[in-house]
Amino acid sequence: MENKKTSSNGVDIFYYKQPNTHSICISLYVKAGVLYEEDNFGITHFLEHIHFRRLGNRTQKELYYQIESIGGYFGACTAKEFIQFYFTASPKYFSELATIASDLLGEVEANSKEFNAEKRIILSEIREDNQGNDVDFLANKFIWKDTNLQNPVLGSIASVKGITLEDIRNEKEKIFTRNNIFYYVTGNFCDEDILTLSKEVERYSLDSRTDRENGNIAKIPENFMNRDAFVKLSQRKYFMHDVKISFDVDFTKVSRLEMIYLDSILTDGLCSLIRAELIEKKGLTYSFSSTIEEYSNIGIYSFNFEVYKSKLYEAVESFVSVFKGVKKEISEKDMQATRVFKTDNQMGMLDDPEGLNWTFAYQNHIINNKYSDISSLAEEYRQIAKERLVEISNQIFTRNNVVLVSIGNKKGLSEEKLHGILAEL
Numbered sequence: 299m300e301n302k303k304t305s306s307n308g309v310d311i312f313y314y315k316q317p318n319t320h321s322i323c324i325s326l327y328v329k330a331g332v333l334y335e336e337d338n339f340g341i342t343h344f345l346e347h348i349h350f351r352r353l354g355n356r357t358q359k360e361l362y363y364q365i366e367s368i369g370g371y372f373g374a375c376t377a378k379e380f381i382q383f384y385f386t387a388s389p390k391y392f393s394e395l396a397t398i399a400s401d402l403l404g405e406v407e408a409n410s411k412e413f414n415a416e417k418r419i420i421l422s423e424i425r426e427d428n429q430g431n432d433v434d435f436l437a438n439k440f441i442w443k444d445t446n447l448q449n450p451v452l453g454s455i456a457s458v459k460g461i462t463l464e465d466i467r468n469e470k471e472k473i474f475t476r477n478n479i480f481y482y483v484t485g486n487f488c489d490e491d492i493l494t495l496s497k498e499v500e501r502y503s504l505d506s507r508t509d510r511e512n513g514n515i516a517k518i519p520e521n522f523m524n525r526d527a528f529v530k531l532s533q534r535k536y537f538m539h540d541v542k543i544s545f546d547v548d549f550t551k552v553s554r555l556e557m558i559y560l561d562s563i564l565t566d567g568l569c570s571l572i573r574a575e576l577i578e579k580k581g582l583t584y585s586f587s588s589t590i591e592e593y594s595n596i597g598i599y600s601f602n603f604e605v606y607k608s609k610l611y612e613a614v615e616s617f618v619s620v621f622k623g624v625k626k627e628i629s630e631k632d633m634q635a636t637r638v639f640k641t642d643n644q645m646g647m648l649d650d651p652e653g654l655n656w657t658f659a660y661q662n663h664i665i666n667n668k669y670s671d672i673s674s675l676a677e678e679y680r681q682i683a684k685e686r687l688v689e690i691s692n693q694i695f696t697r698n699n700v701v702l703v704s705i706g707n708k709k710g711l712s713e714e715k716l717h718g719i720l721a722e723l
Contacts, residue, residue: 299671300658305496307504308476309403313483313492314658314671316648322392322497323486323651324399325384327659329512330473332449333379333593338461339446340453343376344420348375349383350468351412354401358412361398368394374659379593380664386652389486394493399481400498402476405532406467413463421459424452433540433602436532441544441598445517472569485651514665516593522546527697527720531708539573539610539706543617544600546699549592552690554665555640555678557590557599560687562636563628564588564620565601569635571624575616576603580602581647592665595608597695607707614719616701621695621723628684628691640679648673666678697723 303311330342351358365372370387383402409417429435429531435450442448452458473479483495490704499584521528523546547557564572565588576582586603605613654672661667661675669675700720 300662300669301462303492303496305499307500307502309311309499310480311483311492311496311499311502312480312659312663313487314654315487316485316651316654319486319584319649319651320388320392322389322395322483322487322491322599323366323384323655324392324395325482325655325659326399326402327482327663328383328473328478329379329478329664330381330514331376331378332446332451333514333516334512335446335449336416336463336475338448338453338469339457340420340451341465342381342473343451343453344416344458344461345406345466345469345473346374346376346381346383347420348406348413349402352407354398354404354504355407358562364394365398371394372398378447378451378591379512381662382656382659383650384655386485389491391515392487392491396495396498397407400495400501401501403479403499403504406463406470408463410463417458417461419451424450424455424458427452429454431534431705433542433703433705436530436705437444437542437544437701439601440521440528440703441701443520447516447519447520448634471507472510473510474504475507475509477509480659480663482655482663484655484658500510502572506676514594516596517617518535518596522596523548524698525701527717527723528701529713529716529720530701531711531713531716532702532703532705532706534705536706537607538604539607539704540602541610541702541704542600542602543614543615544598544701544707545694545696547592547597547694548595549597550595551693554590554592554661554667555675556690557592559636559640559679559682560624560690561588561590561599562639563632563687564624567635567639569632571620571632572601572617575620578611580612580616582609582616582709584667593680594665607711610704610706610711611715611719618719618722621691624691625695626688628687630684632686635682637680641676644676644679644701645672654673695723697721 372385386642438448583603627709
């Protein structure tokens with residue numbers, strides 16, 4: 299069951315005990331990202347990186363050796379709306395991880411030389427990301443037009459080059475505030491361990507940082523839910539097409555768990571409907587992926603795949619056929635093939651401190667659902683009915699919600715024809 303302790307400096311520590319596991323995971327979450335960036339796009343990702351150059355008076359090398367000498371590991375990731383820093387190790391080393399994790403609350407310690415070295419790494423990361431030929435990068439320009447969410451998490455070459463060490467320090471003061479951060483602890487630990495973490499966190503006063511709490515509200519983009527089956531083909535000298543099909547979602551009318559359940563029926567596992575149609579039946583593609591991008595008010599549900607140019611029309615027709623099918627009916631057989639994974643198998647998360655950490659931190663404190671434990675999460679999945687998923691399919695899979703962007707050799711292809719296929723929705 300999830301519990302909470304608030305340290306004397308106002309930082310919340312949420313924790314969920316897993317007494318039968320053999321590890322611990324301590325994470326710090328910060329509500330930040332391109333969703334909230336006012337300028338200096340990519341600065342949140344840069345701030346994530348810079349912490350590991352020098353942390354708590356440890357050099358980067360000293361930090362690495364300290365963590366690996368206790369058999370631990372750490373990492374961090376920046377999404378569009380949050381940063382996660384995470385540390386894992388055997389339970390016997392809880393106090394060592396607590397000290398390191400709490401040092402994230404201090405000021406940015408990197409010097410100019412270390413800052414410039416990290417900037418070079420990030421610029422290399424952006425170059426390797428090859429944004430100009432990335433279908434997600436291009437699609438976001440249309441899906442999230444004139445909003446912050448059209449910008450990549452990494453920023454651009456130009457925006458990152460313009461970021462200074464002073465900008466990084468100011469950004470940390472702005473977003474690492476008591477209402478905008480929280481710790482989440484999972485694994486095999488005791489109440490004394492939580493007190494230890496709280497005392498470590500209390501070494502840092504946050505009084506000088508003006509309170510703020512980012513609210514996870516996305517700006518509604520132009521033509522949201524009024525797309526009229528928008529299609530964009532972008533030229534690339536390559537015989538395959540990278541394709542993204544996205545649908546607008548009103549998350550005030552649909553829950554995340556309902557979307558996950560529907561997505562599982564469509565894309566997850568050997569029985570999934572899209573796999574059956576595109577791979578097993580027609581052999582149009584080897585693999586595909588789906589993404590639920592959710593904010594408190596709106597979001598998108600998207601599908602990415604690669605297909606031969608000559609098979610692009612057929613692939614899109616196949617997707618449309620599946621979407622039209624779930625708008626009419628979802629079988630009890632497909633419901634059951636997903637239900638058991640979301641209910642009975644959900645309890646397997648109790649064996650996975652990292653997975654539980656991320657799931658409950660995100661569900662309860664980023665998008666603000668309130669699940670007390672794994673059983674309550676599983677029970678909500680159990681209550682989802684096939685009729686409700688058909689209703690949601692009719693809300694989402696429409697011509698007014700759909701955007702298709704494809705990058706490849708577009709000679710001989712017609713945006714108008716693709717528009718016509720999608721307009722059947």
